[in-house]
Amino acid sequence: MRSLPKAAGVGFKPEHFDAIRRDAASVGFFEVHAENYMGAGGLPHAQLAALRADFALSIHGVGLSIGGPGPLNTDHLARLARLCNRYEPESFSEHLAWSSHGTEYLNDLLPVPYTDETLALVCDHVDQVQEALGRRMLLENPSTYVLFEQSTIPEVEFLSEVSRRTGCGLLLDVNNVFVTCTNHRIDPRAWLAAFPLDRVGEIHLGGHDEEALPSGPLLIDTHGAAVADPVWALYAEVIKCTGALPTLVEWDNDLPEWPVLQAEARRASRILEQQGATYARAS
Amino acid sequence: MPGHPEFAAAFDAGLKGAPLPRGVTALAPAEAERRFAVYRNNVAVGLIDALAKRFPVIKRLVGDEFFAAMARHYSETQRPTSPVLLEWGNGFAAFLESFPPLADYPYMADVARIEYARGRAYHAADGTPALPDSFAGADPSRLRLHLHPSLQLLRLKHPAVSIWQMNQPGSTAQSLAHAGPETALVxxxxxxxxxxxxxxxxxxxxxxxxxxxxxxxxxxxxxxWTEPGFDPQPLILRLMQAGAILTPKEIAR
Structure with missing residues (x-):
């Protein structure tokens, strides 16, 4: 199976389709949310097929509820399998989060307490996904706003263990690292130092919002702004350690014009070249 | 400590307004409530936005603030049952029909039916339109037409098509030509x-x-027979031009 190019990619939005057809310089791949392409036909599939013909593709699920207590929705898994068979993406990824409860879909990536019970559950679910899709998936670290008294396993250890037990790769969202660490007053560099960077198959970068709490800032993962400077700095440090990796810029809300997003991709490209070169010299 | 199923149930109840689920905390525990509110807000706003995208004319008719409150109520009582949100909202028209604050606006439900049907049409399966000469020489008594999967017919009690059209960007229509029922072709x-x-x-x-x-x-x-004097030609032409007629099939003798 082909893999994503070690270049900058952009989350595809239909609003940008025409501009992308005119100029997609410095974009090495596109990523789409799986659930937006689960209709039978029409413009979404016409656009995706056209993009897919010219670019590497990452399909990113937001609705599997891998961290949920219930069994995975097998209808949804079958839809994902059909989508992957149709477009043969270079990568499929999902979140360490839950988004459904019983028969209800909650449309948000909700946090999972990190316990032996949830670790076993998440591993079972990841196994099931990889079996149903016949491919290795990437699991993404979340942005979180609360902690759980019942958690007994540090987040990094939880993710490492899921990857070790299931063989899945990891999607390192550097913005989520920054958001989560800031929110829980953890040093993001310590978080990253413990993280198994050798398991990372893709990096995500996105924008966040900030609120003020008595104890300090509360960052909210909105995907509605440019990538923040401290996130760029962390990203450059990661690439210096790992060498170039497929890197996606996400911007899902308050969409900018295409050139703005393209400029973000260009910034990621430059870091990939510069820090990737530093890595090559050092290794 | 509760197991994961009990945790998720309590968390979900918390999203719907119940007290903070047991175990939810923060480094400064007094902040747990405000932090949990981020999830409450994300779920509510995410679903309200999804409905706003699907029902833009309803939103325009009732105003942003009213729409947000109404959509929040709908999304809390009729949560999506699938992660494929493009299928959500089929109960919205019936909800509007029985929503007491809209009792004086009975056409609202019909407008919502049109908007939901448009979403279905947008995502419907593809079909290859017939070519203009596809029917050359065909015997109409044995000709059966196949229509595009996106095509839907809605019999509405109110002039909802006219209302929908008046509320499109750039529309200059100021008043309704009539108050009777309409049939929508989507x-x-x-x-x-x-x-x-x-x-x-x-x-x-x-x-x-x-x-x-x-x-x-x-x-x-x-x-x-339904409409004396009806001429089918203009309709067939219009459907052809809209790509709504697919491959012709002759009915076997």
Whole structure:
């Protein structure tokens, strides 16, 4: 199976389709949310097929509820399998989060307490996904706003263990690292130092919002702004350690014009070249 | 400590307004409530936005603030049952019909039916339109037309097509021409636009007959019986131009 190019990619939005057809310089791949392409036909599939013909593709699920207590929705898994068979993406990824409860879909990536019970559950679910899709998936670290008294396993250890037990790769969202660490007053560099960077198959970068709490800032993962400077700095440090990796810029809300997003991709490209070169010299 | 199923149930209840689930905390525990509110807000706003995207004319008719409150109520009582949100909202029209604050606006539900149908048309399966000469020499009594999967016919109690059209960007219409029922024809054209037409009783009968598998002759006869003097030609031409007629099939003798 082909893999994503070690270049900058952009989350595809239909609003940008025409501009992308005119100029997609410095974009090495596109990523789409799986659930937006689960209709039978029409413009979404016409656009995706056209993009897919010219670019590497990452399909990113937001609705599997891998961290949920219930069994995975097998209808949804079958839809994902059909989508992957149709477009043969270079990568499929999902979140360490839950988004459904019983028969209800909650449309948000909700946090999972990190316990032996949830670790076993998440591993079972990841196994099931990889079996149903016949491919290795990437699991993404979340942005979180609360902690759980019942958690007994540090987040990094939880993710490492899921990857070790299931063989899945990891999607390192550097913005989520920054958001989560800031929110829980953890040093993001310590978080990253413990993280198994050798398991990372893709990096995500996105924008966040900030609120003020008595104890300090509360960052909210909105995907509605440019990538923040401290996130760029962390990203450059990661690439210096790992060498170039497929890197996606996400911007899902308050969409900018295409050139703005393209400029973000260009910034990621430059870091990939510069820090990737530093890595090559050092290794 | 509760197990994961109990945790998720309590968390979900918390999203719907119940007290903070047990175990939710923060480094400064007094902040747990405000931090949990981020999830409450994300779920509510995410679903409200999804409905706003699907029902832009309803939003325009009732105003942003009213729409947000109403959509929040709907999304809390009729949560999506699938992660495929493009299928969500089929109960919205019925909800509007029985929503007491809208009791004086009975047409609202019909407008929502049009908007939901447009979304269905947008995502419907593809079909290859027939070419203009596809029917050359065909015998209409044995000709059965296949319509595009996006095509839907809605019989509405109110002039909802006119209201929908008046509320499109750039519309200059100021007032309704009539207050009676309308039949909406919704379809996706080859350019992926989803227009909405108000059609007459003959057109509607003809389309329903075609969809039911009647031959062109039988469909036309029934349409003329429904609307004396009805001429099927303009409708067929319009459907052809909209790419709504797919491969012709002759009914075997």
């Amino acid at each position: 379809l996706r054209d080859p350019g992926f636009n989803v227009p909405v037409f108000s059609i007459g009783p003959g057109d509607a009968a003809m389309i329903e007959q075609i969809m039911g598998g009647a031959s062109l002759t039988v469909a036309a006869e029934l349409a003329i």
